[in-house]
Amino acid sequence: MVNEISLEELQLAARNHGMPLEALRFDLTPIGLHYLLTHYDIPVVDPSSFRLEVDGAVAPTLSFTIDELRERPARDVVATMECAGNGRVHVEPHVVSQPWLLEAVGTARWRGASLAGLLEEAAVGEDAVEVLFTGLDRGIEGEEEQPYARSLPLAEALRADVLLAYEVNGVPLPPQHGFPLRLLVPGWYGMTSVKWLSRITVLTSQFDGYQQRHSYRLRQDESEAGEPVSRIQPRALMAPPGIPEFLTRARTVEAGAVELEGRAWSGEAEVAGVEVSVDGGETWAEAELESDRLGRWAWRRWTFVWDAQPGEHELCCRARDGGGGTQPLDPPWNVGGYMNNAVQRVPVTVTE
Numbered sequence: 001m002v003n004e005i006s007l008e009e010l011q012l013a014a015r016n017h018g019m020p021l022e023a024l025r026f027d028l029t030p031i032g033l034h035y036l037l038t039h040y041d042i043p044v045v046d047p048s049s050f051r052l053e054v055d056g057a058v059a060p061t062l063s064f065t066i067d068e069l070r071e072r073p074a075r076d077v078v079a080t081m082e083c084a085g086n087g088r089v090h091v092e093p094h095v096v097s098q099p100w101l102l103e104a105v106g107t108a109r110w111r112g113a114s115l116a117g118l119l120e121e122a123a124v125g126e127d128a129v130e131v132l133f134t135g136l137d138r139g140i141e142g143e144e145e146q147p148y149a150r151s152l153p154l155a156e157a158l159r160a161d162v163l164l165a166y167e168v169n170g171v172p173l174p175p176q177h178g179f180p181l182r183l184l185v186p187g188w189y190g191m192t193s194v195k196w197l198s199r200i201t202v203l204t205s206q207f208d209g210y211q212q213r214h215s216y217r218l219r220q221d222e223s224e225a226g227e228p229v230s231r232i233q234p235r236a237l238m239a240p241p242g243i244p245e246f247l248t249r250a251r252t253v254e255a256g257a258v259e260l261e262g263r264a265w266s267g268e269a270e271v272a273g274v275e276v277s278v279d280g281g282e283t284w285a286e287a288e289l290e291s292d293r294l295g296r297w298a299w300r301r302w303t304f305v306w307d308a309q310p311g312e313h314e315l316c317c318r319a320r321d322g323g324g325g326t327q328p329l330d331p332p333w334n335v336g337g338y339m340n341n342a343v344q345r346v347p348v349t350v351t352e
Contacts (some may be wrong), residue, residue, distance in 0.1 A: 010100045018103025020246055024239040024263045027294060027301075028078070028105070031169055032273045034106030035190075036176055037098060037187060038081050039148050040139030043196050052164070055120065056132070056202035057125035062118070065247030066180045069164060072113040077161050079297040080107040080265045083263055084189035084229045088337035095337030102237060102344055106262075107299050110184045112165035115200075116158045122202070124154070126231065130203040133158040133183050144210050150194055151207035152185065161186050163298065164197065178264040186297035187267035188340075189232055191216050219335045226335075233341040236274045236302065236319035240346055251348045258308045262317055263299035264289070269323035274302040280314035282331050287317070308350045315346040 005013070011121045023033045047066050054062040083104035088095055090102075120129070134149040156162070162183040166173060173179040178195030185192040191211070206212075212228070219226030240261055242253030264271045270292065275284040287304040294300075302317075318327040333341040 012098045040137040043136040053199045057128045058122035058340035076293045080299040082188045084338045087340035089329045093232045098290040110165040111167040112163035113296040115162045126205045132201040133194040134199040212304045234266035234319040234321045234325045235341045236264035236317040238262040258306045264319035266321035269321040272322045276304040277316040316342045317341045
Protein backbone atom coordinates (compact mmCIF):
# COMPACT_ATOMS: atom_id res chain seq x y z
CA MET A 1 0.00 0.00 0.00
CA VAL A 2 1.37 3.42 -0.97
CA ASN A 3 1.08 6.10 1.69
CA GLU A 4 -0.48 9.40 0.67
CA ILE A 5 2.11 12.20 0.73
CA SER A 6 0.98 15.55 2.15
CA LEU A 7 1.66 18.97 0.64
CA GLU A 8 4.11 19.63 3.48
CA GLU A 9 6.03 16.45 2.70
CA LEU A 10 6.03 17.30 -1.00
CA GLN A 11 7.57 20.69 -0.18
CA LEU A 12 10.35 18.92 1.75
CA ALA A 13 10.87 16.43 -1.07
CA ALA A 14 11.18 19.27 -3.61
CA ARG A 15 13.89 20.99 -1.51
CA ASN A 16 15.88 17.88 -0.66
CA HIS A 17 16.97 15.07 -2.93
CA GLY A 18 18.33 11.55 -2.82
CA MET A 19 20.99 9.80 -4.86
CA PRO A 20 19.66 7.85 -7.87
CA LEU A 21 20.43 4.23 -7.03
CA GLU A 22 22.20 3.67 -10.37
CA ALA A 23 24.89 5.99 -8.92
CA LEU A 24 25.88 3.13 -6.61
CA ARG A 25 28.13 2.17 -9.52
CA PHE A 26 30.42 5.16 -8.78
CA ASP A 27 33.13 4.81 -6.11
CA LEU A 28 32.64 8.48 -5.24
CA THR A 29 29.21 10.04 -5.67
CA PRO A 30 29.27 13.06 -8.03
CA ILE A 31 28.36 16.09 -5.90
CA GLY A 32 25.18 16.80 -7.84
CA LEU A 33 23.96 13.26 -7.13
CA HIS A 34 24.97 13.08 -3.45
CA TYR A 35 21.93 13.06 -1.16
CA LEU A 36 21.01 16.40 0.38
CA LEU A 37 18.93 17.38 3.41
CA THR A 38 18.65 21.04 4.42
CA HIS A 39 16.64 21.66 7.59
CA TYR A 40 16.02 25.39 7.11
CA ASP A 41 17.34 27.78 4.40
CA ILE A 42 20.73 27.65 2.68
CA PRO A 43 22.57 30.67 4.10
CA VAL A 44 24.58 32.96 1.83
CA VAL A 45 28.03 33.28 3.42
CA ASP A 46 30.70 35.84 2.54
CA PRO A 47 33.98 33.92 2.94
CA SER A 48 35.94 37.17 3.38
CA SER A 49 34.11 37.94 6.64
CA PHE A 50 33.51 34.36 7.82
CA ARG A 51 35.01 33.27 11.14
CA LEU A 52 34.87 30.04 13.10
CA GLU A 53 34.64 30.79 16.82
CA VAL A 54 35.83 28.29 19.44
CA ASP A 55 34.64 28.95 22.99
CA GLY A 56 33.23 27.39 26.14
CA ALA A 57 35.46 25.31 28.42
CA VAL A 58 38.67 26.23 26.62
CA ALA A 59 41.61 28.50 27.34
CA PRO A 60 41.99 30.60 25.36
CA THR A 61 38.99 31.12 23.08
CA LEU A 62 39.99 30.97 19.42
CA SER A 63 38.80 32.47 16.15
CA PHE A 64 39.77 31.42 12.62
CA THR A 65 39.19 32.70 9.11
CA ILE A 66 38.59 30.11 6.41
CA ASP A 67 42.06 30.83 5.01
CA GLU A 68 43.63 30.16 8.41
CA LEU A 69 41.82 26.84 8.59
CA ARG A 70 43.07 25.95 5.13
CA GLU A 71 46.64 26.67 6.27
CA ARG A 72 46.41 24.02 8.99
CA PRO A 73 47.59 20.45 8.21
CA ALA A 74 44.99 18.89 5.93
CA ARG A 75 43.52 15.40 5.99
CA ASP A 76 41.41 13.51 3.44
CA VAL A 77 38.67 11.07 4.48
CA VAL A 78 36.41 9.09 2.15
CA ALA A 79 33.12 8.65 3.98
CA THR A 80 29.68 7.31 3.23
CA MET A 81 27.05 9.66 4.63
CA GLU A 82 23.47 8.50 5.16
CA CYS A 83 20.43 10.32 6.49
CA ALA A 84 18.99 8.86 9.70
CA GLY A 85 15.57 8.95 8.03
CA ASN A 86 16.59 6.88 5.01
CA GLY A 87 13.83 4.36 4.29
CA ARG A 88 11.22 6.33 6.27
CA VAL A 89 8.38 5.86 3.77
CA HIS A 90 8.59 2.08 4.18
CA VAL A 91 7.63 2.10 7.87
CA GLU A 92 4.00 1.76 8.94
CA PRO A 93 2.10 3.55 10.39
CA HIS A 94 3.21 6.42 8.15
CA VAL A 95 5.62 8.96 9.64
CA VAL A 96 5.16 12.56 8.44
CA SER A 97 8.57 14.02 7.57
CA GLN A 98 11.01 14.12 4.65
CA PRO A 99 9.71 11.15 2.59
CA TRP A 100 12.92 9.25 1.92
CA LEU A 101 12.78 6.00 -0.02
CA LEU A 102 16.28 4.43 0.03
CA GLU A 103 18.32 7.07 -1.79
CA ALA A 104 19.39 9.28 1.14
CA VAL A 105 23.05 8.34 0.90
CA GLY A 106 26.27 9.29 -0.86
CA THR A 107 30.02 8.77 -0.63
CA ALA A 108 32.57 11.53 -1.09
CA ARG A 109 36.18 12.42 -0.45
CA TRP A 110 36.22 15.18 2.16
CA ARG A 111 39.23 17.36 2.89
CA GLY A 112 39.74 19.55 5.91
CA ALA A 113 41.52 20.30 9.15
CA SER A 114 41.56 17.91 12.08
CA LEU A 115 39.03 18.82 14.77
CA ALA A 116 41.15 17.02 17.37
CA GLY A 117 44.17 19.20 16.52
CA LEU A 118 42.12 22.35 16.89
CA LEU A 119 40.68 21.23 20.26
CA GLU A 120 44.16 20.38 21.48
CA GLU A 121 45.26 23.90 20.62
CA ALA A 122 42.24 25.26 22.49
CA ALA A 123 43.29 23.44 25.69
CA VAL A 124 39.97 21.80 26.52
CA GLY A 125 39.15 21.87 30.23
CA GLU A 126 39.30 18.71 32.32
CA ASP A 127 35.59 18.94 33.14
CA ALA A 128 34.50 18.99 29.46
CA VAL A 129 31.99 16.31 28.43
CA GLU A 130 30.64 17.38 25.03
CA VAL A 131 31.42 19.58 22.05
CA LEU A 132 28.60 21.63 20.52
CA PHE A 133 28.57 22.55 16.82
CA THR A 134 26.38 25.44 15.63
CA GLY A 135 25.59 26.27 12.02
CA LEU A 136 24.55 29.51 10.37
CA ASP A 137 21.21 28.10 9.19
CA ARG A 138 18.24 29.20 11.32
CA GLY A 139 14.58 28.24 11.50
CA ILE A 140 11.63 27.31 13.67
CA GLU A 141 11.02 23.73 14.73
CA GLY A 142 8.83 22.49 17.54
CA GLU A 143 7.80 26.17 17.97
CA GLU A 144 11.42 27.00 18.90
CA GLU A 145 13.46 29.49 16.89
CA GLN A 146 16.95 28.08 16.65
CA PRO A 147 20.14 27.71 14.67
CA TYR A 148 20.80 24.14 13.65
CA ALA A 149 23.05 22.79 16.42
CA ARG A 150 24.19 19.33 17.48
CA SER A 151 26.70 18.05 20.04
CA LEU A 152 29.09 15.11 20.20
CA PRO A 153 30.60 13.34 23.22
CA LEU A 154 34.11 14.66 23.71
CA ALA A 155 35.67 11.26 22.97
CA GLU A 156 33.95 11.15 19.57
CA ALA A 157 34.96 14.73 18.75
CA LEU A 158 38.60 13.82 19.42
CA ARG A 159 38.70 11.00 16.86
CA ALA A 160 41.46 11.59 14.32
CA ASP A 161 39.13 11.27 11.30
CA VAL A 162 36.59 13.92 12.40
CA LEU A 163 37.14 16.89 10.10
CA LEU A 164 36.41 20.57 9.73
CA ALA A 165 35.80 20.08 6.01
CA TYR A 166 36.16 22.82 3.38
CA GLU A 167 36.44 20.65 0.23
CA VAL A 168 34.52 17.73 -1.23
CA ASN A 169 35.70 15.60 -4.16
CA GLY A 170 38.52 18.06 -4.81
CA VAL A 171 36.50 21.29 -4.97
CA PRO A 172 35.37 23.87 -2.38
CA LEU A 173 32.13 22.96 -0.65
CA PRO A 174 29.15 24.06 -2.74
CA PRO A 175 26.57 26.23 -0.93
CA GLN A 176 24.14 23.36 -0.35
CA HIS A 177 26.82 21.23 1.30
CA GLY A 178 27.87 23.80 3.87
CA PHE A 179 30.13 26.40 2.22
CA PRO A 180 32.56 27.48 3.46
CA LEU A 181 32.92 24.99 6.33
CA ARG A 182 31.14 21.95 7.71
CA LEU A 183 31.72 19.21 10.23
CA LEU A 184 32.33 15.65 9.04
CA VAL A 185 31.78 12.82 11.53
CA PRO A 186 32.46 9.54 9.68
CA GLY A 187 30.34 6.59 10.76
CA TRP A 188 27.53 8.69 12.25
CA TYR A 189 24.26 9.51 10.53
CA GLY A 190 24.31 12.72 8.51
CA MET A 191 22.49 14.94 11.04
CA THR A 192 25.73 14.99 13.05
CA SER A 193 27.83 16.59 10.31
CA VAL A 194 26.67 20.19 10.88
CA LYS A 195 26.82 22.40 7.78
CA TRP A 196 27.74 26.11 7.58
CA LEU A 197 29.67 25.57 10.79
CA SER A 198 30.30 28.86 12.60
CA ARG A 199 30.87 28.00 16.26
CA ILE A 200 32.38 25.20 18.31
CA THR A 201 31.58 25.28 22.02
CA VAL A 202 33.12 22.92 24.56
CA LEU A 203 30.52 22.04 27.20
CA THR A 204 30.77 20.82 30.78
CA SER A 205 27.24 19.40 30.67
CA GLN A 206 25.09 17.73 28.01
CA PHE A 207 23.57 19.94 25.32
CA ASP A 208 19.78 20.28 25.68
CA GLY A 209 18.90 22.00 22.39
CA TYR A 210 15.95 20.90 20.26
CA GLN A 211 17.96 18.82 17.76
CA GLN A 212 19.50 16.86 20.63
CA ARG A 213 16.59 16.72 23.08
CA HIS A 214 13.70 16.08 20.70
CA SER A 215 14.86 15.26 17.18
CA TYR A 216 16.85 12.19 16.15
CA ARG A 217 15.82 10.00 19.06
CA LEU A 218 14.37 6.48 18.94
CA ARG A 219 10.97 6.61 20.64
CA GLN A 220 7.85 4.48 20.43
CA ASP A 221 5.79 7.34 21.84
CA GLU A 222 6.16 11.15 21.79
CA SER A 223 6.20 11.22 25.60
CA GLU A 224 9.34 9.06 25.82
CA ALA A 225 12.83 10.53 26.15
CA GLY A 226 14.14 7.83 23.82
CA GLU A 227 17.64 6.81 22.83
CA PRO A 228 19.72 9.17 20.65
CA VAL A 229 20.49 8.23 17.06
CA SER A 230 24.23 7.92 16.49
CA ARG A 231 26.12 5.32 14.40
CA ILE A 232 25.01 4.19 10.95
CA GLN A 233 23.48 0.71 10.98
CA PRO A 234 24.62 -1.91 8.42
CA ARG A 235 23.00 -1.61 5.01
CA ALA A 236 23.47 -2.98 1.51
CA LEU A 237 21.83 -1.44 -1.54
CA MET A 238 21.59 -2.80 -5.07
CA ALA A 239 21.86 -0.80 -8.27
CA PRO A 240 18.55 -1.81 -9.91
CA PRO A 241 19.34 -4.11 -12.87
CA GLY A 242 17.96 -3.90 -16.38
CA ILE A 243 15.81 -1.01 -17.54
CA PRO A 244 12.96 0.88 -15.81
CA GLU A 245 9.39 1.62 -16.74
CA PHE A 246 9.10 5.42 -16.63
CA LEU A 247 6.36 5.92 -14.03
CA THR A 248 6.56 2.85 -11.80
CA ARG A 249 10.34 2.29 -12.13
CA ALA A 250 9.56 -1.44 -12.47
CA ARG A 251 12.63 -3.29 -13.77
CA THR A 252 12.92 -5.57 -16.80
CA VAL A 253 15.93 -7.74 -17.64
CA GLU A 254 16.66 -10.40 -20.24
CA ALA A 255 17.05 -14.02 -19.18
CA GLY A 256 20.55 -15.36 -18.65
CA ALA A 257 23.54 -14.40 -16.54
CA VAL A 258 22.92 -11.00 -14.91
CA GLU A 259 25.56 -9.37 -12.75
CA LEU A 260 23.95 -7.71 -9.76
CA GLU A 261 26.02 -5.07 -8.02
CA GLY A 262 25.76 -2.59 -5.20
CA ARG A 263 27.44 -1.16 -2.11
CA ALA A 264 27.43 -1.99 1.59
CA TRP A 265 28.45 0.03 4.64
CA SER A 266 28.16 0.25 8.43
CA GLY A 267 29.20 2.82 11.00
CA GLU A 268 29.16 0.32 13.86
CA ALA A 269 31.83 -2.07 12.57
CA GLU A 270 33.45 -3.01 9.28
CA VAL A 271 31.24 -4.77 6.75
CA ALA A 272 31.87 -8.52 6.95
CA GLY A 273 29.66 -9.78 4.13
CA VAL A 274 26.67 -9.32 1.84
CA GLU A 275 23.98 -11.83 0.93
CA VAL A 276 21.60 -11.76 -2.05
CA SER A 277 18.17 -13.32 -2.45
CA VAL A 278 16.33 -13.70 -5.77
CA ASP A 279 13.12 -15.07 -4.24
CA GLY A 280 12.00 -12.32 -1.89
CA GLY A 281 14.16 -13.38 1.06
CA GLU A 282 13.24 -17.08 1.19
CA THR A 283 16.79 -18.22 0.38
CA TRP A 284 20.11 -16.38 0.46
CA ALA A 285 23.51 -16.73 -1.21
CA GLU A 286 26.79 -14.99 -0.46
CA ALA A 287 27.87 -12.17 -2.75
CA GLU A 288 31.47 -11.31 -3.59
CA LEU A 289 32.62 -8.38 -1.46
CA GLU A 290 35.45 -6.12 -2.58
CA SER A 291 38.19 -4.94 -0.23
CA ASP A 292 37.89 -1.72 1.75
CA ARG A 293 40.20 0.07 -0.70
CA LEU A 294 38.41 3.41 -0.17
CA GLY A 295 38.98 3.31 3.59
CA ARG A 296 37.14 2.24 6.73
CA TRP A 297 34.33 4.81 6.44
CA ALA A 298 33.46 4.28 2.79
CA TRP A 299 31.02 1.83 1.27
CA ARG A 300 32.30 -1.40 -0.29
CA ARG A 301 31.27 -2.76 -3.68
CA TRP A 302 29.67 -6.19 -3.93
CA THR A 303 28.71 -8.31 -6.95
CA PHE A 304 26.59 -11.41 -7.56
CA VAL A 305 25.95 -13.32 -10.79
CA TRP A 306 22.29 -14.27 -11.09
CA ASP A 307 21.06 -16.93 -13.50
CA ALA A 308 17.88 -15.04 -14.36
CA GLN A 309 14.98 -17.27 -15.43
CA PRO A 310 11.85 -15.90 -17.18
CA GLY A 311 9.12 -14.74 -14.82
CA GLU A 312 8.56 -12.41 -11.88
CA HIS A 313 11.22 -12.14 -9.16
CA GLU A 314 11.92 -10.05 -6.07
CA LEU A 315 15.60 -9.33 -5.49
CA CYS A 316 16.93 -8.52 -2.02
CA CYS A 317 20.31 -7.80 -0.48
CA ARG A 318 21.49 -7.52 3.11
CA ALA A 319 24.76 -6.65 4.81
CA ARG A 320 26.26 -7.86 8.06
CA ASP A 321 29.11 -6.24 9.97
CA GLY A 322 31.92 -7.46 12.17
CA GLY A 323 30.02 -6.54 15.32
CA GLY A 324 27.22 -8.99 14.55
CA GLY A 325 24.83 -6.39 13.14
CA THR A 326 22.66 -7.34 10.18
CA GLN A 327 19.61 -6.02 8.35
CA PRO A 328 16.09 -7.04 9.34
CA LEU A 329 13.59 -8.29 6.78
CA ASP A 330 10.85 -5.95 8.03
CA PRO A 331 11.12 -2.21 8.80
CA PRO A 332 11.28 -1.33 12.52
CA TRP A 333 8.93 1.49 13.58
CA ASN A 334 9.63 4.54 15.74
CA VAL A 335 8.16 8.03 16.05
CA GLY A 336 10.66 9.67 13.68
CA GLY A 337 11.00 6.79 11.23
CA TYR A 338 14.75 6.68 11.96
CA MET A 339 17.35 3.97 11.34
CA ASN A 340 15.16 1.78 9.13
CA ASN A 341 17.76 -0.50 7.60
CA ALA A 342 15.37 -3.24 6.47
CA VAL A 343 16.44 -5.10 3.33
CA GLN A 344 15.89 -3.52 -0.06
CA ARG A 345 13.34 -5.25 -2.30
CA VAL A 346 13.57 -4.90 -6.10
CA PRO A 347 10.76 -6.46 -8.21
CA VAL A 348 12.11 -7.62 -11.58
CA THR A 349 10.46 -9.08 -14.66
CA VAL A 350 12.73 -11.43 -16.61
CA THR A 351 11.88 -11.77 -20.31
CA GLU A 352 12.94 -14.45 -22.82
